[in-house]
Amino acid sequence: xxxxxxxxxxxxxxxxxxxxxxxxxxxxxxxxxxxxxxxxxxxxxxxxxxxxxxxxxxxxxxxxxxxxxxxxxxxxxxxxxxxxxxxxxxxxxxxxxxxxxxxxxxxxxxxxxxxxxxxxxxxxxxx
Numbered sequence: 001x002x003x004x005x006x007x008x009x010x011x012x013x014x015x016x017x018x019x020x021x022x023x024x025x026x027x028x029x030x031x032x033x034x035x036x037x038x039x040x041x042x043x044x045x046x047x048x049x050x051x052x053x054x055x056x057x058x059x060x061x062x063x064x065x066x067x068x069x070x071x072x073x074x075x076x077x078x079x080x081x082x083x084x085x086x087x088x089x090x091x092x093x094x095x096x097x098x099x100x101x102x103x104x105x106x107x108x109x110x111x112x113x114x115x116x117x118x119x120x121x122x123x124x125x126x127x
Contacts, residue, residue, distance in 0.1 A: 001025060006064045008057055010038050021061040026125050028065040032078065032118040033057050034110065047079070047116040051088040054119045055095045067123045070098040074122040082107040084116060 006021035007013055013020060021030045035050025036043050038057065044050055055069070062068050075096065079085050085105055096103075101121070110118055 004065070006061050008038055008061060010036070011041075020057070021065055023065045023125065026127075028062055028067045028071075028121075028123040028125060030058050030061050030121045030123070032076075032120040033061075034115045034118050043114045046087070047081075047084045048087045048091055050116050051091045051119070054117060055091065058119060058121055059095075062121075062123055065123075066125045069095055069123075071126055072096060072099045072101045072121045072123045075101045075103045076120045077103065077105040078108050078110065078118040078120075079105065079116065080107065080109055081116070088117060 001024060004023040005019040006023065008020045010020065018031055020033070021028055033054045034043075035053040036057075037053055044053065059069050062071070075092075077085070077088070077092070082105070110116075
């Protein structure tokens with residue numbers, strides 16, 4: 001079995017000891033991704049902007065793995081404030097318009113108070 005690790009260069013990957021994504025047997029497993037702009041290490045205030053940033057980071061990791069958002073089969077959204085979640089609906093609806101993955105939204109605390117959403121996906125590498 002060949003396993004490939006994808007990194008975004010996030011300092012969290014090194015500090016905590018994980019990969020942004022792992023490719024194995026035609027699957028891409030993308031770690032929980034928050035809304036940081038990793039080029040500047042800044043976090044926008046709005047949950048919708050954090051959602052956009054997280055999806056951009058995920059999209060890049062998927063492309064690096066030979067996949068993309070259109071090949072996502074499962075997505076988990078984690079938000080500390082469930083009442084804020086509807087602000088992300090237009091963003092995720094546009095991102096997953098083709099894939100229409102199985103999805104779950106969980107309300108739970110995140111690692112830092114400024115984090116308003118974390119997104120984790122599983123995708124296939126197209127043949």
